[in-house]
Amino acid sequence: MMPVLDLPTLWAFVIAFAVFAYVVMDGFDLGIGILFPFFAPGPERDSAMNSVAPVWDGNETWLVLGGGGLMAAFPLAYAIILPALYAPIIAMVLALIFRGVAFEFRWRDAGHRRYWDFAFTTGSVVATLAQGITLGALLQGIAVEGRSYAGGWWDWLTPFSLLVGMSLVVGYALLGATWLVMKTEGTVQDHSFRLAGRLAIGLIVCIGLVSAATPFLSSAYYQRWFAWPQVLFTAQVPLLVGLCSGTLVVSLLRRWEYWPFLLTLGLFGLCLLGLGVSMFPYVVPSAVTIHEAAAPDISLRFMLVGASVLIPIILVYTGYSYWVFRGKTGHEGYH
Amino acid sequence: MFDQFDALLLARFQFAFTVSFHFIFPSFSIGLASYLAVLEGLWLWTGREVYLNLFKYWLKIFALAFAMGVVSGIVMSYQFGTNWSVFSDKAGPVIGPLMAYEVMTAFFLEAGFLGIMLFGMGRVGRKLHIAATLAVAIGTFISAFWILSANSWMQTPVGYGINEAGQFVPQDWWAIVFNPSFPYRLVHTVLAAYLTTALVVGGVGAWHLLRERTNKGARVMFSMAMGMVAVVAPLQIFAGDMHGLNTLEHQPAKVMAMEGHFQSHPDGAPLILFGIPDQEAGVVRNAIEIPKASSLILKHDLNAPLAGLDTIERANWPYVPIVFWSFRIMVGLGFAMLALGALSLWARLRGRLHDWRLLHRLALVMGPSGFVAVIAGWVTTEVGRQPFTVYGLLRTAASASPLEAPAVAASLLTFIVVYFIVFGAGTGYILKLMSKPPHRGETGPEAGPDHPIRAAGITPAPAVDPDRTLGAEA
Numbered sequence A: 001m002m003p004v005l006d007l008p009t010l011w012a013f014v015i016a017f018a019v020f021a022y023v024v025m026d027g028f029d030l031g032i033g034i035l036f037p038f039f040a041p042g043p044e045r046d047s048a049m050n051s052v053a054p055v056w057d058g059n060e061t062w063l064v065l066g067g068g069g070l071m072a073a074f075p076l077a078y079a080i081i082l083p084a085l086y087a088p089i090i091a092m093v094l095a096l097i098f099r100g101v102a103f104e105f106r107w108r109d110a111g112h113r114r115y116w117d118f119a120f121t122t123g124s125v126v127a128t129l130a131q132g133i134t135l136g137a138l139l140q141g142i143a144v145e146g147r148s149y150a151g152g153w154w155d156w157l158t159p160f161s162l163l164v165g166m167s168l169v170v171g172y173a174l175l176g177a178t179w180l181v182m183k184t185e186g187t188v189q190d191h192s193f194r195l196a197g198r199l200a201i202g203l204i205v206c207i208g209l210v211s212a213a214t215p216f217l218s219s220a221y222y223q224r225w226f227a228w229p230q231v232l233f234t235a236q237v238p239l240l241v242g243l244c245s246g247t248l249v250v251s252l253l254r255r256w257e258y259w260p261f262l263l264t265l266g267l268f269g270l271c272l273l274g275l276g277v278s279m280f281p282y283v284v285p286s287a288v289t290i291h292e293a294a295a296p297d298i299s300l301r302f303m304l305v306g307a308s309v310l311i312p313i314i315l316v317y318t319g320y321s322y323w324v325f326r327g328k329t330g331h332e333g334y335h
Numbered sequence B: 001m002f003d004q005f006d007a008l009l010l011a012r013f014q015f016a017f018t019v020s021f022h023f024i025f026p027s028f029s030i031g032l033a034s035y036l037a038v039l040e041g042l043w044l045w046t047g048r049e050v051y052l053n054l055f056k057y058w059l060k061i062f063a064l065a066f067a068m069g070v071v072s073g074i075v076m077s078y079q080f081g082t083n084w085s086v087f088s089d090k091a092g093p094v095i096g097p098l099m100a101y102e103v104m105t106a107f108f109l110e111a112g113f114l115g116i117m118l119f120g121m122g123r124v125g126r127k128l129h130i131a132a133t134l135a136v137a138i139g140t141f142i143s144a145f146w147i148l149s150a151n152s153w154m155q156t157p158v159g160y161g162i163n164e165a166g167q168f169v170p171q172d173w174w175a176i177v178f179n180p181s182f183p184y185r186l187v188h189t190v191l192a193a194y195l196t197t198a199l200v201v202g203g204v205g206a207w208h209l210l211r212e213r214t215n216k217g218a219r220v221m222f223s224m225a226m227g228m229v230a231v232v233a234p235l236q237i238f239a240g241d242m243h244g245l246n247t248l249e250h251q252p253a254k255v256m257a258m259e260g261h262f263q264s265h266p267d268g269a270p271l272i273l274f275g276i277p278d279q280e281a282g283v284v285r286n287a288i289e290i291p292k293a294s295s296l297i298l299k300h301d302l303n304a305p306l307a308g309l310d311t312i313e314r315a316n317w318p319y320v321p322i323v324f325w326s327f328r329i330m331v332g333l334g335f336a337m338l339a340l341g342a343l344s345l346w347a348r349l350r351g352r353l354h355d356w357r358l359l360h361r362l363a364l365v366m367g368p369s370g371f372v373a374v375i376a377g378w379v380t381t382e383v384g385r386q387p388f389t390v391y392g393l394l395r396t397a398a399s400a401s402p403l404e405a406p407a408v409a410a411s412l413l414t415f416i417v418v419y420f421i422v423f424g425a426g427t428g429y430i431l432k433l434m435s436k437p438p439h440r441g442e443t444g445p446e447a448g449p450d451h452p453i454r455a456a457g458i459t460p461a462p463a464v465d466p467d468r469t470l471g472a473e474a
Helices: A007-038 A043-050 A056-073 A075-084 A086-108 A110-140 A159-183 A186-216 A219-226 A236-253 A259-279 A297-324 B004-046 B049-083 B085-119 B126-155 B173-177 B182-211 B216-250 B252-259 B293-299 B320-349 B357-366 B369-385 B405-435
Strands: A282-284 B160-162 B168-170 B271-278 B283-290 B388-390
Touching: A007 A043, A007 A056, A007 A110, A007 A159, A007 A186, A007 A259, A007 A297, A043 A186, A056 A075, A056 A086, A056 A297, A056 B049, A056 B085, A075 A086, A075 A282, A075 B049, A075 B085, A086 A110, A086 B049, A086 B405, A110 A159, A110 A259, A159 A186, A159 A259, A186 A219, A186 A236, A186 A259, A219 A259, A236 A259, A297 B085, A297 B168, B004 B049, B004 B126, B004 B182, B004 B369, B004 B405, B049 B085, B049 B216, B049 B405, B085 B126, B085 B168, B085 B173, B085 B388, B126 B173, B126 B182, B126 B369, B126 B388, B182 B216, B182 B320, B182 B357, B182 B369, B182 B405, B216 B252, B216 B293, B216 B320, B216 B357, B252 B293, B252 B320, B252 B369, B271 B293, B271 B320, B320 B357, B320 B369
Parallel strands: none
Antiparallel strands: B160 B168, B271 B283
């Protein structure tokens, strides 16, 4: 079947875009949380925190758009996926509470700053792990009966979902490290370069493992990736991943400041593309397609009018806000 | 030992708990954002330093309240799916787009400009800074607009059809967004937020006046807050009355529960002031009542007949004792606020606003009353909608996710523990900030004695001309 660009397909792209925007923006600030214990208390941690404090709230809003958008555009998928992933979703929102308030609380309570730093890290790790597990569990399939989830409340926990969870922790940590490479200097930057090098190797291994495992989760995925002649097309994805990975390693060895972050984003983009190749046109793999899950056209059209005007505006003022807080943190007068 | 009923009850309790906690923060930050915009505007207009100091004083508190509102709100946006999946599937096509618009028009606006509002003094010019403050303030209002539209549609659903899968399918978006109860609920809720904030600001001002009568910041904030209470409290009582009449028209069972009218009164219904509703027996015991007064209020006629819950099938009754009491708490506090506003006006006319200690004590006690009234009002309207999620169409019992009770019990317990730790600590920090008097040279959230590092700069600021920035004034 040829994919036609109808309203459900358009909305699948809008939501994929929201998810990617979320990963691009919240990925690095969750990553900084994950790496927090590796930085010394005091100026190192403070400048790492300062580099994201003005923007984290906006970053997290993309997650709300992803969740809210899924409910609005694909209510059936939202109604099946969220109960199926009850424990990881609840863990994620609770973890986000801890790390979100830590941004403010650590400045208000010097006596307990260690605890809020711990909350910041634990919250970031758990939220990331939960997001990865959610993705892994979705990929491996969800039991559906009629219009609802039909499995147990531990179905999400498998070696594969844990692998994806761990991979995302490594991936976000790399985004965080490369962000700090870009936004800091001196000891924090040196430190970040070293961490980024190890994490880059780790992420490349993880991508390899997940990619190797995915086609064997179901024959549909295998067909999708290896059937002739579309293998000519799908094979471009792993090739580009390889190219991107190689350049990333080089950029870190040569201590380039901007490229490591951008190339890591490139890797994330390619993984999302690969995910799209595996899943499309399903939203709950091998159970519910985007057309089956889609809200009526009148709902999708009503939202699309707003989204097509508002999302570009949002991107402009989000960009402006980043621009206001541009440059290196914690060191005045640097260009 | 767990059956489906337990899972449902636990899910309802979890939603009530998380939404009540969440509602506290926006009901404060909606009003506080506007207050901050007013303070910044007054500072720019008059050039008086006291307004800048007050702006920075409340900005630190706003940063904390807003962060807690954001994180408790993320919980809500996922809880519809985790715990109310059948509702999400069926009502998603109507409710979902309204919430998506809330995210796109409000959440991003608030979040996008919050960074500049909190940390941007010294980085952008004055006009841009107040524009950011206004963007955040307007964002909080737009957020209230959409989420209350969605909630109101659940109370008074119109403009929909139902498809073969049992989903509500929108037919007329204008009718859906501006559904019959929405204008009343919006006005009543936004006024409640302004009143809540005014009472908090007044309480803090009163606390500092009791300790140091000459504190300039405390005098200004107390005067502004009491002025606001004096104006808004009567407006709110009027708006509440209008909202009640609207509810009588569209959701009579809710009003019957609020009034405690189990029985119909063909020739004038009494106003039950207090009593003990007995849901099983269908009577209000030990009632203290004013004959015919309820008909006078609701129908503007002493002898107008009023139907009671006996005209409604028992399976469709809301749980009367909760609605009955929460309504009385809200109304009682509303009249106490009216009295506070009136007393403050009297004191103002006599020139005693800043040295009448009794008034200050009263304002201090009333400081948190707005939160109690807001929660009580929310309980009234939400419990009064039961046993439906979409009024008259989708029963609460048929809306929940197919979850096992232990899963919901575990999450509920975790929510309770986490919320008390996190929001307990956060409230503690807010009270700590409030306990310090406002003073000259007040610092904003970007700097302070506890954290000099942050003041050193999130970014280099050489590109900004220091004479043009807000920070240079402070």
